[in-house]
Amino acid sequence: LLMAYGTNKHGQLGLGEQLLGTEVEDRPRLIETLRGHRIVSFDAGRRHSAAVTSAGAIFTWGANHNGQCGIERAVGRCVPVPTAVDPVLSGEGDLVACGHYHTLFTGKQDGLFACGLNKDGQLGVGSNTDSATPVRVQAGGG
Numbered sequence: 001l002l003m004a005y006g007t008n009k010h011g012q013l014g015l016g017e018q019l020l021g022t023e024v025e026d027r028p029r030l031i032e033t034l035r036g037h038r039i040v041s042f043d044a045g046r047r048h049s050a051a052v053t054s055a056g057a058i059f060t061w062g063a064n065h066n067g068q069c070g071i072e073r074a075v076g077r078c079v080p081v082p083t084a085v086d087p088v089l090s091g092e093g094d095l096v097a098c099g100h101y102h103t104l105f106t107g108k109q110d111g112l113f114a115c116g117l118n119k120d121g122q123l124g125v126g127s128n129t130d131s132a133t134p135v136r137v138q139a140g141g142g
Contacts, residue, residue: 001030004025008025011062014061016050019080029084034053050096061081063078070105114137
């Protein structure tokens with residue numbers, strides 16, 4: 001089970017459309033969308049969150065204005081419930097880390113992927129271009 005509380009202005013708690021924009025949830029609430037999933041990795045960024053299940057599925061939710069949720073079809077909007085990331089890791093997600101406006105994912109065999117704001121090269125892909133879908137981080141920045 002994964003519970004969430006705090007500010008939900010951008011849907012970063014994953015509690016659904018009806019609670020999107022709620023200023024503060026002052027008690028832990030169950031993230032219903034993830035009920036039945038065993039969470040093995042979780043992190044929260046400034047306005048988004050991410051989780052990896054024991055089956056290797058990656059879910060993200062919250063602000064996606066810079067593509068930090070890795071869900072291209074929802075760029076520029078909030079994602080109010082945990083949503084599966086476009087499959088680049090073939091169900092082999094392992095760990096997740098959220099920055100302010102970007103996210104990093106590791107795969108059990110596929111390496112490191114990044115998405116979101118890349119103004120300062122924080123995606124590590126050898127450019128300063130934002131990415132709304134996870135892109136592979138190459139050793140040496142290329």
